[in-house]
Amino acid sequence: MKPSIPKGTRDFSPAEMARRNYIFDTIRSVFRLYGFAPIETPATENLCTLMGKYGEEGDKLLFKILNSGDCLRGVDRELLDNPEGQMGRLAAQLCEKGLRYDLTVPFARFVVMHRNELQMPFKRYQIQPVWRADRPQKGRYREFYQCDADVVGSDSLLNEVELLQMIDDVFARLGIRIAIKLNNRKVLAGIATLIGEPDKIIDITVAIDKLEKIGLDAVKAELLERGLSADAVAALEPLLLIDGSVDERLARLADLLADVEEGAKGVAELREIVDGVNALGLRAELDLDVSLARGLNYYTGAIIEVKALDVSIGSITGGGRYDNLTGVFGMPGLSGVGISFGADRIYDVLNQLNLYSADLLTGVKVLFLNMGGAEAAMAMSVVKEMRLAGIATEVYPDCCKMKKQMTYADALKIPYVAIIGESELAEGKLTLKNMLTGEQQLVTAEQAIEILK
């Protein structure tokens, strides 16, 4: 048989791992610097935890795990005989567990289950894979990592300011130039009220979220299709076309929404967040975008999205505030705000821009060649000293032709090779060869450690 892996999944080689770990380490170090603490949740969740949280489409994209043992027990016979159009119901009877779809719902579940052990506000980060049965395509995988940081139990907009600083720090460290787009769900709700369609906020957000992708005319057509009146669509248009600097647009929005309480509150929140980050200085471009909704209906306040300026790949980080997330698990009134870094897209951006430093792959510092017999025995004992000194050291396991062993060192880009042959054994020394310069010198183990440290 010729082995393969499930479509939409990937193996990661040592070279790819080095690049990925560089991304994870960078994000993790910023999370820690800002006082976020790590948690992990299981890969599998009960389906009742996951179902209904990601919309109808999301439910279909959940990977479901077949119940062990007699999986047909308790399944409606009728459903088995006529499953057409009822696959979701059938799956729910065959499966009680699924793979997590994101890190936010498991986090909400975690907070509710551990509410008595947690000190509020609770600042957690979580870096784990998620799984979605999406159609795989360029930049979209069925298994991919999310890197989330959330604060729950605090209404303060200072959290939004800090999350924006974290985004700024992460991408500055990675060397990726970004634009951060900001919006506020309350502004969207205010707009819906202003144009006389307060119940249509979801239709409005879903449609205008596509503004950049499909253009104003298509959005207007979609809004009419979704049942908005022509007057409402006409009233909406100037709001979508507000331009000028961030300050100018905030002022204009404040004017337009002055009489809609929720909308005015949203503008005030945006103003506080923008002023907060500007006072501290942000390297990223900060942009206001009233068409930004991120299609996620659980956001209730700030909505954040990050795009790379130099690569066209869609959103590489997103987030926002949600006031009701733990409510579905029986714990209402807890406000949360968070961001999620899309590690796999960031990986693609870094690859395209070739922003990795050259020394990323350096693992092993020195390879000891294997000459067999007493020479190999001496090598093993020097290797032990090297490692005690903290130097990553490899010894070629087989006593084979020197050329083959040198080829191995070359292929793995190991910077030094150590040789203990007959004469070195007699002298109690080793020949250390710099693979880059070709220079070699006869040294004691102690001297070699000094050089390699």
Next chain:
Amino acid sequence: MKPSIPKGTRDFSPAEMARRNYIFDTIRSVFRLYGFAPIETPATENLCTLMGKYGEEGDKLLFKILNSGDCLRGVDRELLDNPEGQMGRLAAQLCEKGLRYDLTVPFARFVVMHRNELQMPFKRYQIQPVWRADRPQKGRYREFYQCDADVVGSDSLLNEVELLQMIDDVFARLGIRIAIKLNNRKVLAGIATLIGEPDKIIDITVAIDKLEKIGLDAVKAELLERGLSADAVAALEPLLLIDGSVDERLARLADLLADVEEGAKGVAELREIVDGVNALGLRAELDLDVSLARGLNYYTGAIIEVKALDVSIGSITGGGRYDNLTGVFGMPGLSGVGISFGADRIYDVLNQLNLYSADLLTGVKVLFLNMGGAEAAMAMSVVKEMRLAGIATEVYPDCCKMKKQMTYADALKIPYVAIIGESELAEGKLTLKNMLTGEQQLVTAEQAIEILK
């Protein structure tokens, strides 16, 4: 609804994560020190990659993922109507993917798929979770981490020596006293031949693997049950009862197996490995145990098992040499040898022995209290400087009672609290309070950085 997680799985809190990361970091740093490079494979594998690799029992313990969309398409109608006793077949038709069961089979699959990119010998490590539908019990989970290091493409016993040194290093760093048990599959095969039951090697190994657990008499009874002759069982007994030092036992085994070629080779291999590690010095107890088989039929040479001396919890690390693992994927003749650290059991051992250092939890170094207004604005700007200096710093997001904020710092064991109130604001300084000693001093931001660095 009251949320829960699937049985046999766990959430990990920040405190638990700190302990677990300490274990993973320790193992990872030893892997790297010895020249192993990381890879990762997907959580899901095609079921055809997994099935038949772990015995009949293992197949039943695989978590299988329901096919997306119309999962009943192509399922035998007859099978749906009469599934009794054919659950395995039914599952295979409902599912084409499963969660990985260990890291060894995915690694073999990886090596075969990437054979043209890999430099042999290939030394890889892999630290990822695995999933088994085992009945959960104390110390046994349905999701748990394995930490594997393997070398493929080298027959040299020097690899076994290095793997034993790595085991020794990891547990020395963790402070866990261990005994390493060694055996060799060729010795087991030699014994089977010697007692006239060469075809019964699997029955013999499965039975004598239980020697320590169920005792000699029960093992003898099981062997008879498994169809061994009474003569064979009698001939086996003295082999199981060999005692004395490792050297004495090796000498005795060499005598007994002198005329059985495979057995003699196994003893010679054991001798070379034991001499190799002894020449370099091992802190762990090294023990020879001809009853050690680890129930894994893919081992062909050395078999390794590690037990903690001070906690009774079963094997905490295991491994061995396998010559045929990639053969099932169409790549014969590649020898491999590896070890697997059981991170979850090691975690339990460390917890029981309380071997964690006290400073493990230290995350955030200083909490800035939030006094609101201009004071909070100044705090945010000093916090930014702190972070630029690499100091993990938190600012309390809400402007609430000071007592509440101090309680937060206490609960999270944050060692310093910084206060910027009216007078500090006026002076452009901050009050830094040592939470352990209660001592507080008025300092500039630069001085605070010096103290906290």
